[in-house]
Amino acid sequence: MGVPPMCMTETAMPRGAHPSFLLSSDSEFSPRLANGLYSRAMKCPFEFILEATDPGCAARAGRFATPHGVVETPIFMPVGTQASVKALSQEDLYALNAKIILSNAYHLYLRPGTEIIEEAGGLHRFMHWDRPILTDSGGFQVFSLAQMAKVRPEGVTFQSHIDGSRHVLTPEKAMDIQIAIGADIIMCFDECTHYPATYEKAAASMRQTMEWAARCKAQWEAREASGQALFGIVQGSTFQELRQESAERLVEIGFPGYAIGGVSVGESREDMRAATEWAAARLPVDKPRYLMGVGSPEDFLDGIERGVDMFDCVMPTRNARNGSLFTSEGKLNIRNQRFQRDFGPLDPACKCSVCRTYSRAYLAHLYRAGEISALRLNTLHNISFMLELAAAAREAIRAGRFLDFKNTFLEKYGA
RNA sequence: GGUGGGAUGCCCGAGUGGUUAAUGGGGCUGGGCUGUAAACCCAGUGGCUAACGCCUACGUUGGUUCAAAUCCAACUCCCACCA
Numbered sequence: 001m002g003v004p005p006m007c008m009t010e011t012a013m014p015r016g017a018h019p020s021f022l023l024s025s026d027s028e029f030s031p032r033l034a035n036g037l038y039s040r041a042m043k044c045p046f047e048f049i050l051e052a053t054d055p056g057c058a059a060r061a062g063r064f065a066t067p068h069g070v071v072e073t074p075i076f077m078p079v080g081t082q083a084s085v086k087a088l089s090q091e092d093l094y095a096l097n098a099k100i101i102l103s104n105a106y107h108l109y110l111r112p113g114t115e116i117i118e119e120a121g122g123l124h125r126f127m128h129w130d131r132p133i134l135t136d137s138g139g140f141q142v143f144s145l146a147q148m149a150k151v152r153p154e155g156v157t158f159q160s161h162i163d164g165s166r167h168v169l170t171p172e173k174a175m176d177i178q179i180a181i182g183a184d185i186i187m188c189f190d191e192c193t194h195y196p197a198t199y200e201k202a203a204a205s206m207r208q209t210m211e212w213a214a215r216c217k218a219q220w221e222a223r224e225a226s227g228q229a230l231f232g233i234v235q236g237s238t239f240q241e242l243r244q245e246s247a248e249r250l251v252e253i254g255f256p257g258y259a260i261g262g263v264s265v266g267e268s269r270e271d272m273r274a275a276t277e278w279a280a281a282r283l284p285v286d287k288p289r290y291l292m293g294v295g296s297p298e299d300f301l302d303g304i305e306r307g308v309d310m311f312d313c314v315m316p317t318r319n320a321r322n323g324s325l326f327t328s329e330g331k332l333n334i335r336n337q338r339f340q341r342d343f344g345p346l347d348p349a350c351k352c353s354v355c356r357t358y359s360r361a362y363l364a365h366l367y368r369a370g371e372i373s374a375l376r377l378n379t380l381h382n383i384s385f386m387l388e389l390a391a392a393a394r395e396a397i398r399a400g401r402f403l404d405f406k407n408t409f410l411e412k413y414g415a
Numbered sequence: 416g417g418u419g420g421g422a423u424g425c426c427c428g429a430g431u432g433g434u435u436a437a438u439g440g441g442g443c444u445g446g447g448c449u450g451u452a453a454a455c456c457c458a459g460u461g462g463c464u465a466a467c468g469c470c471u472a473c474g475u476u477g478g479u480u481c482a483a484a485u486c487c488a489a490c491u492c493c494c495a496c497c498a
Binding site: 077079080081082086087102104107134136137139140141143144145148161162187190192233259261262263264265266272290291292293294295296299311312313314315316317318319320321322323324333335336337367370372374375378 | 443444445446447448449450451452453454455456
């Protein structure tokens with residue numbers, strides 16, 4: 001029996017149902033672009049297949065297909081806000097075997113502008129990256145650039161952080177921009193609720209995001225953009241009822257995938273885990289879940305344990321540029337004096353090209369000297385670290401021993 | 416040889432009588448960074464002390480003054496220009 005096409009199965013499975021019909025033994029997954037099962041086949045190639053669940057926790061492994069290829073989950077997605085993963089080239093990303101990257105509609109809309117990307121033939125061609133891309137809508141910028149934005153039910157009025165010019169971003173416009181950019185996965189325009197928030201504020205913010213989600217879906221359908229999967233975003237801050245309500249309302253609207261937003265904004269690790277759990281429990285098992293902005297290696301594993309499939313975070317890239325590097329034995333800061341005469345590898349347990357080639361002493365020197373190569377080498381390593389961690393997690397889930405794997409990792413990592 | 420300018424904490428460099436252990440940079444030491452306005456931000460950086468505090472510091476020596484990095488004199492060294 002074939003896997004039901006995504007377009008026809010947007011309603012959630014009954015809670016508690018075992019997703020056995022979603023388990024596939026096919027080792028080769030095909031997007032089935034033209035197999036007749038799809039009434040709107042060419043517009044609807046996005047498909048998620050759940051392939052394994054861990055017996056000890058909610059962790060799951062699977063894969064999703066997009067117009068630009070297949071991605072195995074759980075996955076870490078490097079962030080390339082301005083159509084560039086900072087310090088790396090796309091050749092570097094291919095060499096790292098990154099499968100999907102993030103970009104940001106708000107930033108690309110302001111610069112270089114949507115028209116230039118369209119003229120280039122879409123973002124993939126513009127940046128020479130032919131694997132999947134996910135774009136964030138600009139919702140996070142409402143949060144991070146709050147002092148330059150005014151939020152109204154209709155949308156958000158922004159002042160550009162680049163030149164101060166005024167712009168209006170609505171759910172409809174956020175869809176139009178992302179559709180024009182041509183990402184494989186596009187995100188609803190949401191409001192990332194500030195932390196801490198009172199119940200009332202969190203509720204109002206979440207409900208506005210839900211109304212916007214319905215408008216995003218309508219615009220996405222009106223534009224017949226289903227070749228690009230649209231993900232809804234759960235909000236609700238640190239409140240169980242709100243997280244649950246948000247997830248349920250999104251499922252009612254129906255999306256090809258669901259994100260959990262409004263986490264990693266200053267709350268405790270406990271609160272982040274709880275918010276993830278509350279939301280994930282109300283999301284359909286046969287759709288991918290994406291925990292936005294997460295995270296550190298330990299938060300990444302926490303999310304996987306709770307049934308999350310996709311993650312993005314600036315931490316590996318930003319920290320790399322600031323000298324903070326992940327290793328199997330914990331984070332280290334290559335600026336520290338003790339590395340100046342340490343001629344061993346950055347992480348003896350790491351197989352990345354940087355660890356195989358350069359010493360800590362050399363990396364420490366490059367960083368102190370302000371050499372641009374320090375940024376690139378550090379970033380290569382940190383991204384490699386996260387991608388390898390994801391690969392190891394997938395393997396552990398398929399072997400049914402995710403919690404063992406996580407505990408072993410954390411014991412050595414020291415988190 | 417003459418004239419003028421200058422010597423400040425690891426380095427550069429403010430400060431021209433009194434909250435000055437001494438502004439700012441850099442360097443150095445450490446910390447932070449979670450849908451990227453971030454190759455960024457924060458803190459510390461004379462000695463002793465847990466702290467109150469004490470001591471030592473603005474080329475050297477001496478002087479004026481209640482009080483000197485700041486005023487005066489001599490000396491040492493450096494720089495610029497002129498011979």
